[in-house]
Each structure stands twice: as structure tokens, then as C-alpha cells.
Amino acid sequence: MTDTLNSIAQLVTPCCLIEKSKLQGNIARLSAHIGELGCSLRPHVKTHKSVDVTKLIENGGNVRGITVSTLQEAQHFFKHGYTDILYAVGIVPNKLATAASLIEQGCDLKIVFDNTAMAAMVIEKAAEFSCTFKVLIELDTDGHRSGIEPSSQALLDIAGLVNQSQNIELCGVMTHAGESYSCFTHEEQLAMARQERDLTLLAAERLRAAGLECRVLSIGSTPTAFAIDDLTGITEVRAGVYAFFDLVMAGLNVCDVKDVAISVLASVIGHQTEKHWAITDAGWMAMSRDRGTANHPTDQGYGLVCDITGKALTDYIVNDANQEHGIIRHRDAKQPMNYDAFSLASMVRILPNHACSTAAQFSHYYLVDEGKVIEKWHVTRGW
Amino acid sequence: MTDTLNSIAQLVTPCCLIEKSKLQGNIARLSAHIGELGCSLRPHVKTHKSVDVTKLIENGGNVRGITVSTLQEAQHFFKHGYTDILYAVGIVPNKLATAASLIEQGCDLKIVFDNTAMAAMVIEKAAEFSCTFKVLIELDTDGHRSGIEPSSQALLDIAGLVNQSQNIELCGVMTHAGESYSCFTHEEQLAMARQERDLTLLAAERLRAAGLECRVLSIGSTPTAFAIDDLTGITEVRAGVYAFFDLVMAGLNVCDVKDVAISVLASVIGHQTEKHWAITDAGWMAMSRDRGTANHPTDQGYGLVCDITGKALTDYIVNDANQEHGIIRHRDAKQPMNYDAFSLASMVRILPNHACSTAAQFSHYYLVDEGKVIEKWHVTRGW
Structure with a gap:
């Protein structure tokens, strides 16, 4: 590659x-x-x-x-x-x-x-x-x-x-x-x-x-x-x-959030500052519509936000999603957004609720290590 | 083809x-x-x-x-x-x-x-x-x-x-x-x-x-x-x-259920008669995880069930879904199932909540008319 x-x-x-x-x-x-x-x-x-x-x-x-x-x-x-x-x-x-x-x-x-x-x-x-x-x-x-x-x-x-x-x-x-x-x-x-x-x-x-x-x-x-x-x-x-x-398994304490190996890399494409939103290009087409943590003690929305290195920004979730738009906000809607972590055109990584459903939205994965892309792997699909 | x-x-x-x-x-x-x-x-x-x-x-x-x-x-x-x-x-x-x-x-x-x-x-x-x-x-x-x-x-x-x-x-x-x-x-x-x-x-x-x-x-x-x-x-x-x-648009009265052109064809693979369930091979990988009617006056679950001709069996929905299993039951969980409509190995059609998310789960569509397949159409995907 x-x-x-x-x-x-x-x-x-x-x-x-x-x-x-x-x-x-x-x-x-x-x-x-x-x-x-x-x-x-x-x-x-x-x-x-x-x-x-x-x-x-x-x-x-x-x-x-x-x-x-x-x-x-x-x-x-x-x-x-x-x-x-x-x-x-x-x-x-x-x-x-x-x-x-x-x-x-x-x-x-x-x-x-x-x-x-x-x-x-x-x-x-x-x-x-x-x-x-x-x-x-x-x-x-x-x-x-x-x-x-x-x-x-x-x-x-x-x-x-x-x-x-x-x-x-x-x-x-x-x-x-x-x-x-x-x-x-x-x-x-x-x-x-x-x-x-x-x-x-x-x-x-x-x-x-x-x-x-x-x-x-x-x-x-x-x-x-x-x-x-x-x-x-x-x-x-x-x-x-x-x-x-994934976040469902972390929610069940079968793993820790830091064990989640899969994430979606997204770009910040806009801000709605009055609503304390950052908007990314990872909507539900990328995350899937899976809301597997909806009935968990900690609802992770459409995913938990991490910085580009993979460090969890534990206060921030993808609160809503359209097809190609993800809306990030603080877990507590009343809290203001720290836009320093979500500057325009910067990248974030989103941990998914359910690895199976998110993975299936992609035709390939990038295998990464220490911020570098090592390999590009094919994903099959269909029936 | x-x-x-x-x-x-x-x-x-x-x-x-x-x-x-x-x-x-x-x-x-x-x-x-x-x-x-x-x-x-x-x-x-x-x-x-x-x-x-x-x-x-x-x-x-x-x-x-x-x-x-x-x-x-x-x-x-x-x-x-x-x-x-x-x-x-x-x-x-x-x-x-x-x-x-x-x-x-x-x-x-x-x-x-x-x-x-x-x-x-x-x-x-x-x-x-x-x-x-x-x-x-x-x-x-x-x-x-x-x-x-x-x-x-x-x-x-x-x-x-x-x-x-x-x-x-x-x-x-x-x-x-x-x-x-x-x-x-x-x-x-x-x-x-x-x-x-x-x-x-x-x-x-x-x-x-x-x-x-x-x-x-x-x-x-x-x-x-x-x-x-x-x-x-x-x-x-x-x-x-x-x-x-789709069912979201029908729920908004923008169209009628009979106008929904997209459906997922599924086979009945099992019965759980004590629970009044029929299980099909159309799980969320086929239907998508979209629950767009969840907050509608009529919640359609993961989809509304039709017979193979496309006639809606309006009492039946896909109530739950795993990756490759869909669970059909009566809208009212207390009602028994009419298994005559869901015999083993028979086929049903499921109308989706949201056409965009269900369509994206497939790499092709079958264009059909009066129960016959007319054409097979390619669907693109990815970013």
C-alpha cells in the first residue's frame, strides 16, 4: 500500500x-x-x-x-x-x-x-x-x-x-x-x-x-x-x-475502555457554539445506528470521543448522528464545550458501542500503531 | 443476469x-x-x-x-x-x-x-x-x-x-x-x-x-x-x-405504508412457539440498527412484516434483531402468533424504518415487479 x-x-x-x-x-x-x-x-x-x-x-x-x-x-x-x-x-x-x-x-x-x-x-x-x-x-x-x-x-x-x-x-x-x-x-x-x-x-x-x-x-x-x-x-x-x-463490553466490565481496539477517525467539520456542539463527518453511516449502550448505566450515545492519539475525552460523546454528520457534545448537555479539543478540521477518534455493527460499515480497516498506519485490511460483506 | x-x-x-x-x-x-x-x-x-x-x-x-x-x-x-x-x-x-x-x-x-x-x-x-x-x-x-x-x-x-x-x-x-x-x-x-x-x-x-x-x-x-x-x-x-x-415517512403521513418501495426478503428459520416468535435470517445486518419509528405513535420495531407478495401483515413487526436473526412477533406481545403466515422456510418481506440505512447494508438491489426479478442493481458505498 x-x-x-x-x-x-x-x-x-x-x-x-x-x-x-x-x-x-x-x-x-x-x-x-x-x-x-x-x-x-x-x-x-x-x-x-x-x-x-x-x-x-x-x-x-x-x-x-x-x-x-x-x-x-x-x-x-x-x-x-x-x-x-x-x-x-x-x-x-x-x-x-x-x-x-x-x-x-x-x-x-x-x-x-x-x-x-x-x-x-x-x-x-x-x-x-x-x-x-x-x-x-x-x-x-x-x-x-x-x-x-x-x-x-x-x-x-x-x-x-x-x-x-x-x-x-x-x-x-x-x-x-x-x-x-x-x-x-x-x-x-x-x-x-x-x-x-x-x-x-x-x-x-x-x-x-x-x-x-x-x-x-x-x-x-x-x-x-x-x-x-x-x-x-x-x-x-x-x-x-x-x-x-467495544463500549458495550466495557459497560459490562468484560474489558476496559482502553482495551477497545476499534475506532472511527473523524474530522471536525463545523461548530454550533450556541448549542455547544462540534459536528464531525462520522455520522451513522460510519458509526452504524447501534445504540447498544442506551440501556446501560452509562449511555455512550453513538460513541465515546477520543483525541487523535486514542486518549478518551471521557466527558464527550457523539450525542446524535445523521447519515454523514455526527454531533459531539458534553455528556451533560448543560456543560459548555471545550472547543480547544475540537478545533475546526482537527481529527478525533470515536469508540463504537458495538464493534460488529460499526466494523461492517467499512470495506477496509487501517491497522495502526503509535499513530502510524501499518496495513490496510479488506473486510468482506453480504450474503 | x-x-x-x-x-x-x-x-x-x-x-x-x-x-x-x-x-x-x-x-x-x-x-x-x-x-x-x-x-x-x-x-x-x-x-x-x-x-x-x-x-x-x-x-x-x-x-x-x-x-x-x-x-x-x-x-x-x-x-x-x-x-x-x-x-x-x-x-x-x-x-x-x-x-x-x-x-x-x-x-x-x-x-x-x-x-x-x-x-x-x-x-x-x-x-x-x-x-x-x-x-x-x-x-x-x-x-x-x-x-x-x-x-x-x-x-x-x-x-x-x-x-x-x-x-x-x-x-x-x-x-x-x-x-x-x-x-x-x-x-x-x-x-x-x-x-x-x-x-x-x-x-x-x-x-x-x-x-x-x-x-x-x-x-x-x-x-x-x-x-x-x-x-x-x-x-x-x-x-x-x-x-x-419508508416507515418513518409513513409515520409522518408523507406517504402510505403501501408506497414503500424497499423491503428485505427473509426466510423463516425457526419458531419459538412458547414465546410466540418466528425467527428469520434478516437481522440487523440486513435491516440496519435504525429504530427511526421508536418515538413515533406507532413503533414499528425493526420493521413491518409483509407476506412474500408485499401485502402488509399489519399486526406483525420485527420486534428484536441480532446480527443475522430477526425476531418477529405480534405487535401486542400478549397476542398469540399466527404461524400459518410464518411457516418454516417460508419467506416474508420486511419494510424498513429508514430506507437510507437499510439500503446501505446491501451491495445490490433486486428490482421486482409482480413477484418477478427484473434487474439486479449495483449499490456503491464508502468514503
């Missing part, structure tokens, strides 16, 4: 920066924790959708395979050499052709479903293909979203159906305790993590007691992955957002 | 559909209204970021030039033959090189600023280039965001600075009454439209009285563009979202 080792002040705004040292620190922290518990990580690439980030995660150690949220991600990462892939969103029959194409090219793809009727439809459709589809049954361990009850008859019904099918292979169970995003203390996160683990172990025991296969026990969310203290019997942990971290 | 004239039921979900007849109807309605008032439209392409949509808008008549929200849009549309372009976000000096490159290639680009100090910085930087930069001064006519007071001394100061500069040419003034998005009745929208117009006329009169140039008077937002009843003295009206319309 032409701007290697250039100062970030030379970048055109808005753009997305990743702090290399923070990214590596975050990766090392979870890799070490999961390694100490004798388990493996299957990182979720949906947060960053970047092969380059994934390579750094692999370098962190204790990684086996990846998790994707779309078949497009599966195709992209397979093209870049990743073969052990879990597509962790419930499949529908009309996506099997894409899955089959990947499998026939050598991809060790795993799909999921959570419903007897859907299992029957997938089994019927699968007969049209010559490959074998590996499947995990999705469990609901927190009432958050998808999955079946680990103690339900449906678990055994689905597994039994799969067991009788010709080209679907039951590999095990998976769950995601997304409700951990509502756990604001370590104690709550640990309790949620143990619940996620224990209900998964229960499902596996029930399958095995019925003479059915369950060699994969896949669990995880960023808060529960860090909180869990014993992973005996669990074969893999999935997490994604931890690589970048 | 290979799937021309295929049924939309054959598309891979989630994907973005544009109903051709609704798009054309929306375009015709505003073109006719602005034409009747003897004025011109400068459509804002930020909503759709699509050359194909813009061609249809031009066919609607009374169009002169386009408006863009990023210099990347300017570059993209210039490459596709559009030369008369207003970049309607305040410029900073480090974007002048990109602007100059466009101008030197023959683009009739107009830039904006709203601050005396910024004007001085831009004038100084502009001296590095051999081209002339055309500028509009941005006015604040509604207290919504950017711009200077039309009655302020700053207006004359900025215009005077520009007038003395060597390669900045003052063309006129522009404003956007974004506060019209808080006007829920036609009367309020008309009052806001007249205020937007009258304060723009006032600014122009003041500039002319001072012997300064003001040949362009550019105003607009979708609600005020439809509401305004007299455009005497105004040279152009800008609007973007009207081409697609």
Missing part, C-alpha cells in the same frame, strides 16, 4: 482504525484463558469479517476452526484457506446448495437447526446432493433467541430423525448465551456461563444415553467465554467481539 | 427488493409537484447510492443535477456521466484534493461550508490547486444540525471572505430542514417548509443587498419538499428518501 507508515492524520475521514497492540492484547487474553481451561476457541469472524484479523487470532493459539454468520463468510474464508467452519445460524433448505458446493470442494462445514419440522425438510432436501452434511443441534440455554430446550423431547426427536437420515451426520450440539449481554457483573456472567455450559452438558448426556452421537459441545459468547472457570466436557468456545471489544 | 424474470422465491435470503411500480410512482409524485411549482429537483443519491435508481428519477422529469453525501458518491456518479453535483456535507481542507481532481476532470462540483474560520482554511488550502471551487454557504433554518443563521453577520463575513478569494466562487446558499422529521402533520410540515424557504430567501436578499452573488437557493428534505406550496425565488429542491419511502 502507498500509505504504509504514514501518519493517521493523512487519512481521509471517516475511516476505521484498528490499534494493533490492543487487538493483540485482546486476542492473547482469551486464547490464554481458554487454553488454561484445556479447551479450544472457534473464533466468530462475524465481528470483523477479515482474514487478516483471523490470522492474528490463530497466532494467539488454542484455535480450532472458525465460526461464521453467513454462507458468504464461509465462502470467503474457505477461499482463503479455512476449512473447518461452523455456520452458526439456522439453515433453510434453499441454502443447502451453497453449503453442498462448499462441502464438495473440501470444506468441513457444519450447519445447525433447532426444529423437528425443519430437520425433516433439510433431510428431504439433502437427498438431492451427493455430499454428507454435518449438523449441530442448536440449544436454547438462556431464553435469548433460537434453540430447543436441552431437557426437551424435541432434542431426542431431532437427533433421532438425523440419525436415520442418509446424508446428514449428527456431530453434536451448540448454544450461544446471548443473554449474557444483560449481565453487568462478573458474578452474573459466571452464573450465565455455568448455565450455558451445564445445559449443554445435559443435552449431550441425554443424546448419549439414547445411544446417539454427540462429540461436539460448542458454547460461547464473549462475556461467558471470559467468565467461565471450568470447561470440562466442552469441546469448543465461540466468541467474536472480544478481538476488537 | 442469470435470474432475470425468476420468481423472488428463488432468491437467497436476506436480500433487498425494490418494487418497480412503487419506485416509479414515488418518483413521479415529487417530480410532478416540483414541476407544478416551477422549480427543479436535485435528488439526493445518498438514499440509494444507485446509478440505476437515479436514471429512473431523471426520467421522472424536472431534475437538474444530483446531491451527494460523500466524495466517493461524487466520484462514482461522475464516472457514470453525472457532472452537476452538490456535495452537501461541510468540507474540510484535506478533502479538497479529491474535489479538485473531480473538478479538473470536468465535474461541476459544488462544495459547502458554514463557518468563517473554516472558510478561511479552505480558501488558504484552495490556493494549492489550479481549479476554481464553487461553494454554497450552508444555512441553519431549523436548529437541526449544521449551518449559520440566515440573519447573522457571519453570513456576510463568509461571503465577503469568499468574494475576495482567488479560486473560490460563491454560488449561493443551501439548507436542509431535517427537523421536518419531527413534524407529524401536514400543517407542521408546511410551516417547516415555508420557514426553510423564507429563511433561505432572506439570506439571499441579504447577500444581494451587500452586492454579493447568490444565484443558487437550494433547499429541501422529503417532508418539506412535498409540503411546500410556493417555490418562488428558490432554484432547486433536494430530497432523497422519497424514491423508496
Whole structure:
């Protein structure tokens, strides 16, 4: 790239920066924790959708395979050499052709479903293909979203159906305790993590007691992955957002604000001094519309403002956003603005509420270290 | 394209559909209204970021030039033959090189600023280039965001600075009454439209009285563009979202729900019958995180659900969303779900809160008519 080792002040705004040292620190922290518990990580690439980030995660150690949220991600990462892939969103029959194409090219793809009727439809459709589809049954361990009850008859019904099918292979169970995003203390996160683990172990025991296969026990969310203290019997942990971290995770005390590796670089394009506003060119198209901290004790608006070096200006948030305009003001609307920190045409960095949604607004990241641009990384997208 | 004239039921979900007849109807309605008032439209392409949509808008008549929200849009549309372009976000000096490159290639680009100090910085930087930069001064006519007071001394100061500069040419003034998005009745929208117009006329009169140039008077937002009843003295009206319309505009009664041309096609991937949920593969990555109707009398969640033909199932909304999961339930959480309308693997269409944010989540649209795919249109993005 032409701007290697250039100062970030030379970048055109808005753009997305990743702090290399923070990214590596975050990766090392979870890799070490999961390694100490004798388990493996299957990182979720949906947060960053970047092969380059994934390579750094692999370098962190204790990684086996990846998790994707779309078949497009599966195709992209397979093209870049990743073969052990879990597509962790419930499949529908009309996506099997894409899955089959990947499998026939050598991809060790795993799909999921959570419903007897859907299992029957997938089994019927699968007969049209010559490959074998590996499947995990999705469990609901927190009432958050998808999955079946680990103690339900449906678990055994689905597994039994799969067991009788010709080209679907039951590999095990998976769950995601997304409700951990509502756990604001370590104690709550640990309790949620143990619940996620224990209900998964229960499902596996029930399958095995019925003479059915369950060699994969896949669990995880960023808060529960860090909180869990014993992973005996669990074969893999999935997490994604931890690589970048964000204000939602900082709000849950899973990380500190200074650990957030992702930021949006913005230019101050105007002042509305009577309202104590500074206006930047990072609106919601750059930040995303994610207001993930809206129900947190500390609402960070559309993002927390830092100076160009990344030092948090903790009193200032992006209070409102239009498509290409961000409105910065003091957290306390009655306070005047320190315009010395927001001079016209100067640059600031904004930490996002939610790394996954902000990252997806960009087609590339600038990897930065000590104010210099080191690399420009491609981000994939779509379905 | 290979799937021309295929049924939309054959598309891979989630994907973005544009109903051709609704798009054309929306375009015709505003073109006719602005034409009747003897004025011109400068459509804002930020909503759709699509050359194909813009061609249809031009066919609607009374169009002169386009408006863009990023210099990347300017570059993209210039490459596709559009030369008369207003970049309607305040410029900073480090974007002048990109602007100059466009101008030197023959683009009739107009830039904006709203601050005396910024004007001085831009004038100084502009001296590095051999081209002339055309500028509009941005006015604040509604207290919504950017711009200077039309009655302020700053207006004359900025215009005077520009007038003395060597390669900045003052063309006129522009404003956007974004506060019209808080006007829920036609009367309020008309009052806001007249205020937007009258304060723009006032600014122009003041500039002319001072012997300064003001040949362009550019105003607009979708609600005020439809509401305004007299455009005497105004040279152009800008609007973007009207081409697609969305639930925010329907909530303001600027359009009807049946006019919304954009929808996200989704597959039902699961049921949580105890909670009366249907889960689809259109999460916030497809819908965007935009909750623009959250403060409306009718909160539409993350979108209003329609059957695959586009008929609104008015009791059902996307109540919550994760990255690749959308949770549909009855508007009234206590009501049971009619699962006949949400059978597993069936498809639904979701009308979005905000067309601009949902459209930007996709790299292409499928233009559809009577359930058939007619064309696949590219969407540009980035900065």
C-alpha cells in the first residue's frame, strides 16, 4: 500500500482504525484463558469479517476452526484457506446448495437447526446432493433467541430423525448465551456461563444415553467465554467481539475502555457554539445506528470521543448522528464545550458501542500503531 | 443476469427488493409537484447510492443535477456521466484534493461550508490547486444540525471572505430542514417548509443587498419538499428518501405504508412457539440498527412484516434483531402468533424504518415487479 507508515492524520475521514497492540492484547487474553481451561476457541469472524484479523487470532493459539454468520463468510474464508467452519445460524433448505458446493470442494462445514419440522425438510432436501452434511443441534440455554430446550423431547426427536437420515451426520450440539449481554457483573456472567455450559452438558448426556452421537459441545459468547472457570466436557468456545471489544463490553466490565481496539477517525467539520456542539463527518453511516449502550448505566450515545492519539475525552460523546454528520457534545448537555479539543478540521477518534455493527460499515480497516498506519485490511460483506 | 424474470422465491435470503411500480410512482409524485411549482429537483443519491435508481428519477422529469453525501458518491456518479453535483456535507481542507481532481476532470462540483474560520482554511488550502471551487454557504433554518443563521453577520463575513478569494466562487446558499422529521402533520410540515424557504430567501436578499452573488437557493428534505406550496425565488429542491419511502415517512403521513418501495426478503428459520416468535435470517445486518419509528405513535420495531407478495401483515413487526436473526412477533406481545403466515422456510418481506440505512447494508438491489426479478442493481458505498 502507498500509505504504509504514514501518519493517521493523512487519512481521509471517516475511516476505521484498528490499534494493533490492543487487538493483540485482546486476542492473547482469551486464547490464554481458554487454553488454561484445556479447551479450544472457534473464533466468530462475524465481528470483523477479515482474514487478516483471523490470522492474528490463530497466532494467539488454542484455535480450532472458525465460526461464521453467513454462507458468504464461509465462502470467503474457505477461499482463503479455512476449512473447518461452523455456520452458526439456522439453515433453510434453499441454502443447502451453497453449503453442498462448499462441502464438495473440501470444506468441513457444519450447519445447525433447532426444529423437528425443519430437520425433516433439510433431510428431504439433502437427498438431492451427493455430499454428507454435518449438523449441530442448536440449544436454547438462556431464553435469548433460537434453540430447543436441552431437557426437551424435541432434542431426542431431532437427533433421532438425523440419525436415520442418509446424508446428514449428527456431530453434536451448540448454544450461544446471548443473554449474557444483560449481565453487568462478573458474578452474573459466571452464573450465565455455568448455565450455558451445564445445559449443554445435559443435552449431550441425554443424546448419549439414547445411544446417539454427540462429540461436539460448542458454547460461547464473549462475556461467558471470559467468565467461565471450568470447561470440562466442552469441546469448543465461540466468541467474536472480544478481538476488537467495544463500549458495550466495557459497560459490562468484560474489558476496559482502553482495551477497545476499534475506532472511527473523524474530522471536525463545523461548530454550533450556541448549542455547544462540534459536528464531525462520522455520522451513522460510519458509526452504524447501534445504540447498544442506551440501556446501560452509562449511555455512550453513538460513541465515546477520543483525541487523535486514542486518549478518551471521557466527558464527550457523539450525542446524535445523521447519515454523514455526527454531533459531539458534553455528556451533560448543560456543560459548555471545550472547543480547544475540537478545533475546526482537527481529527478525533470515536469508540463504537458495538464493534460488529460499526466494523461492517467499512470495506477496509487501517491497522495502526503509535499513530502510524501499518496495513490496510479488506473486510468482506453480504450474503 | 442469470435470474432475470425468476420468481423472488428463488432468491437467497436476506436480500433487498425494490418494487418497480412503487419506485416509479414515488418518483413521479415529487417530480410532478416540483414541476407544478416551477422549480427543479436535485435528488439526493445518498438514499440509494444507485446509478440505476437515479436514471429512473431523471426520467421522472424536472431534475437538474444530483446531491451527494460523500466524495466517493461524487466520484462514482461522475464516472457514470453525472457532472452537476452538490456535495452537501461541510468540507474540510484535506478533502479538497479529491474535489479538485473531480473538478479538473470536468465535474461541476459544488462544495459547502458554514463557518468563517473554516472558510478561511479552505480558501488558504484552495490556493494549492489550479481549479476554481464553487461553494454554497450552508444555512441553519431549523436548529437541526449544521449551518449559520440566515440573519447573522457571519453570513456576510463568509461571503465577503469568499468574494475576495482567488479560486473560490460563491454560488449561493443551501439548507436542509431535517427537523421536518419531527413534524407529524401536514400543517407542521408546511410551516417547516415555508420557514426553510423564507429563511433561505432572506439570506439571499441579504447577500444581494451587500452586492454579493447568490444565484443558487437550494433547499429541501422529503417532508418539506412535498409540503411546500410556493417555490418562488428558490432554484432547486433536494430530497432523497422519497424514491423508496419508508416507515418513518409513513409515520409522518408523507406517504402510505403501501408506497414503500424497499423491503428485505427473509426466510423463516425457526419458531419459538412458547414465546410466540418466528425467527428469520434478516437481522440487523440486513435491516440496519435504525429504530427511526421508536418515538413515533406507532413503533414499528425493526420493521413491518409483509407476506412474500408485499401485502402488509399489519399486526406483525420485527420486534428484536441480532446480527443475522430477526425476531418477529405480534405487535401486542400478549397476542398469540399466527404461524400459518410464518411457516418454516417460508419467506416474508420486511419494510424498513429508514430506507437510507437499510439500503446501505446491501451491495445490490433486486428490482421486482409482480413477484418477478427484473434487474439486479449495483449499490456503491464508502468514503
